[in-house]
Amino acid sequence: MAIKQLTPEQVHTMSLEEKDAWWLKNVYRGDMPQLTWRSAITGMLLGAFLSLTNLYIGARTGWSLGVGITSVILAFGLFKVLSRLGLGSDMTVLENNAMQSIATSAGYMNAPLFTSLAAYSMVTTTIIPMGQAMIWMFVLAILGVLFAFPMKKRFINDEQQPFPEGMAAGVVMDALHESDEKEGLFKAKLLLGGGLLSAALELLRDDKVMRALFALKNIPHYYDEFLYGGGFADLLKRWGLSPAIRGTPLNELTIRFDTSIIFVATGGLMGIRTGVSLLLGGILNYWVLAPLLIERGIILPKNGHFGFGAITLWALWGGVACMTTSSLYAFFSKPKVILDAFKGLTKKGGATDVLADIELPVKLSIIGIPIVGVVIVVLGELWFGISWWLGALAIPLVFIFSLIAVNSTAITAITPTGALGKLTQLTYGALAPKNITTNLMTAGITAEVASNTANLLMDIKPGYMLGGKPRHQAMGHVLGTIAGLVLSVPVWYLVLIQGDIGRYGTERLPVPSALTWKAVAEVLMKGLDFLHPTAKSAVVVGAIVGILVEVTRQVTKNRFPLSAVALGLAFILNFTDIWSMFLGSFLFWLLERRAALWHKKREQETRLSETAPGGRSDAPPARPWYALAAENTEAICAGVIAGGSLMGIGLSVLGVLVLPDVLEAESLTKALGQILQFLPK
Template sequence: MAILQLTPEQVRTWTLEQKDRWWLENVWRGDMPQLTWRSALTGMFLGGLLSLTNLYVGAKTGWTLGVGITSVILAFALFKVLARTGLTGEFTILENNCMQSIATAAGYMTAPLISSLAAYMMVTGGIIPMPVTIAWMVAVSVLGVLFAFPLKRRFINDEQHPFPEGRAAGIVMDALHSSGAQEGLFKARVLVSAAGLSALAKLMQSQPIMERLRLAWLTIPEYLDEWAYRLWGTIQIRGVDLRELTVRPDTDFVMMAAGGLMGIRVGVSLLVGAIVNYLVLVPWAIQAGIIQGVPGPDGLLHYGFRTITAWALWGGVAMMTTASLLAFFSKPQLLVQAFRGIFRSRAATSDVLAHIELPMWVFVVGIPVVGFAVVWLGHAFFGVKWWLGALAIPLVFIFTLIAVHSTALTSITPTGAMGKLTQLTFGLLDPGNIKSNLMTAGITAEVAGNASNLLMDIKPGYMLGAKPRQQAIGHVLGILAGAIVSVPIFYAVFLRGGPEQLVQEQYPMPAATIWKAVAEALTQGLDQLPVSARWAALVGAVLGIVLEGVRIATHGRFWLSPVGLGLATVIPFNTCLAMFLGSFVFWCAERLLKKPDTPAHRLLVQNQEPICGGVIAGGALMGIAVILIENFVLPSR
């Protein structure tokens, strides 16, 4: 059935209490089974399995994949088969939602293994004992859970941010579990068709698989500009090849679908930020000698995304920082209301969701206790000074605000950029201590990442009428499953030859390499940071305040989002372009197809979410399958 939601006008004008009452009366599903034994065990199993794929993807690209939609479809298919054989009853929509929270937590918590922890072992030349790694990752991830829920009331209940990947998961679950009604069947067919086409396209993008199938002539190119280079030769701006700047169209349909969910305003902001960054600022910085290229085998200087973003991220991160802080403190009543509930009984408070939301005392008690455990682990095993570890905990709150704001709009959590900003902070506070630099930044970046991803999981629960406190418990179960499965596999596969063998040609560990490089640069002194980067950070900070102030003054009607603009400095141009194209296609469909009774309007306007959710689901599923086939099946033949 169609998911009930507030109109944009209601979101802007209603109070938080009005929105909560509306949700309780119209969306909440009461005591429908949610966190059950089968949803918990299924989520832990699928999450543990999918966390291994994130290890391999992260080792190759430095990124981790969201596994929520993947787990939703797998669990739905599994229990449909079991129900038809009479082995079990139907899997409820809220069980599926809780299951995806568990699986997603397991998938995302692997990030430190391919970033901060790997960089630490590369720097020190020693292997961290496996029990220490497990304890560290669990403590940091649980701290992320505790920081997330105080922010839920603002980002989800009040401002109703999209959290595109979470929204897609909610739409997928609604379409799958509502197939009994005619409209639900149509949405399910649309979703399945979109997923099938997306999966086929993702399969056809794999040249090794298509060659093995003897269908190489049907391979879909990853990029769409090779014909232009064959026709005209090198295409440059200020003497730099556009491919070096990541300025090229690609066939990333999953990112296009994400753009369709995030909307035209964020899509335009990403494109504007990408144009300014990659076509204006970066070419200027290269020509001025600020960004240094790396000599290649052909004798030419090469740049690429990672070299560029090491300079460009400073302005973008500063913009996101000031904009996120201004947006948060522009509504101080939400923070006051949240903490006021600590000192009053549940009966005395006017919070209509007090029996559903996670109690505030959990955060008041949990954050100091788990925070102390993190600080103790950092001091005992990584040599982090007590006062630096203690300072990292309040900094987590600031960086969580930034990360959540980004995730809320685009589904992209800038964990790497947040880590670099924290590395700069601790480079000032404790110069020369590279181990402290890595691990304190690891605390803030990874906690912020886990908090953001938890809110991404809570979004579909809010859409479908679930109890958030049960999702919080599920998130902790997923963290345990991910740690138990992924850490031993990481040690067995990547640490067989010792830390010096972590970086290999097949698995370059790009995220860990960047963490290591930034830590080495900052601990040698801030003179390693170009003066231009410092000016970029200052300008970005001012722009963030100005643009966010305009957005607040116009009640969200201002087109440009400072978070979207800042994000364009830490993700490639081709990804920004893909997301803009997706948002633009559906914006055009909404403007041009105005007759509700036409098939085109029904498909592209009324079912925009199932189309985008299906494309993301099919592409994610097949993307994981392609990675597994290319890495484990084809090379063994």
């Protein structure tokens, strides 16, 4: 069944009350089973398992992989098999949606273990007791839920923001569960085709697996690798044609083109406005400012090389300022949306809110945020030595940073947790100079709560698309948090660090994100003078640009072609991903334009045939491939994201969890020989 959604014109012209009434009448399926025992148990089990993969991968790379689409497909396949064996019935689409909310929250809630908590342990040379870590992470997750639902009214109900990864999950579930109809089958085929293509590319790109299991060389991760190694590179150097800007190689400016297509599909879901804004910001940052600042010695190399980390230490301040001012202005410039979120608190029964009975009550957030905030302040002072007033200040900062995080996640599916943490570290570097533990743990509060808020709204998006009950997804988020804690925290303490603080920062447990947090905190010990005057100027310029772009967008009634959040976000992403996302948005925009011209021509031909002698023609012509692609953008992009993500997780597990030494074998025969050594004689 095709997902029902408002047209762009309706989104911009209808009031919030009209949108809520339309959704309740046309989309909501409240009589369908949703948060059932089997969806809850399945989500908690899958989420616990997927939290382990993210735990290991995050410890090795600093990244957390999205697990929503993965859990959707796994649960669908599991219950399809059980149904055919006569052991149960298929999951409903809304049961699967509730399940993915649980699994997703379990998958990403353990990030503090390899970020702020790990950095704190390295700085203090003490390991936080496991029980304290579990309580701390749970309280942060609950505060994220309480901040999320008042924002849902604006970002999902009113503005209908895409939340690309959530949209992809919704399309996947619709295609899987509604595939009895012809349209559903067609979408499922597109989904499968895109997934297989993306998965194949991820497999071919993996060096260890291709070498160990197939004795083949992997395809390069970047199209430009031949320019930096081998005879051709030497020839370019002799001719003075090495690819560089102002003497800095393009690859050290992250100006490279990735062979993966996952971010291309993400761009297809985010739209041309965001894609163009990202590209313009990326060109300004990486093609103009970074080479100039490197040439003048303002951006310094790390270990003799530049790259994303070195450039971002300068660029993130202006980028985050742009995102901050635009997010705050956009939020407070629509007071009616804010007031609508709080209606029903003074009027008995909430007469004007048609969704009052199925949304999480805003009253719960108003009462809960101060209570949970006090708990965090008290625990922060008892366990981490954060003065109560500094801890209390972190709570309103959470609101500001949650706006930024949600804005970013809504249009790109990327939550800038690291950048927000650094911004908090900068703030507390001024408020509490020389206090490194306060610097780290307050950053952990703001960044992790903002991340939970943004990711919960990402989970809610598919439920809104499919007609699910928001309250069930809020409860599912809490269940998922418990599932992730119960398994991943003991594994972290008992298997990975084993009571040895010296394991942090080693080859087996590099925790790169924690090392970055620790490094920023140590730099801030010197005071805010470490910021170069150009970075301070960038903060002012970024703040002004953010407001001007947002004001212009509203004055032109959303016709202004740029997004302030995307412009700012370009300064904290690498250009490789920026280019891929722009390319995806541009390709699907071209398809939409060409499809629109075909439909217009077809309408003209139909009108002419109706007025001609003999009446209408026998049958309409088959739709061309570009029209089909434009009409099924979500299915194609969702398939690519799902296939690439599944393969990426599988390869990461192979590379991190399953006998890493075996994967270093030069051939499949040698690998099997090493495996046999582990078997009993």
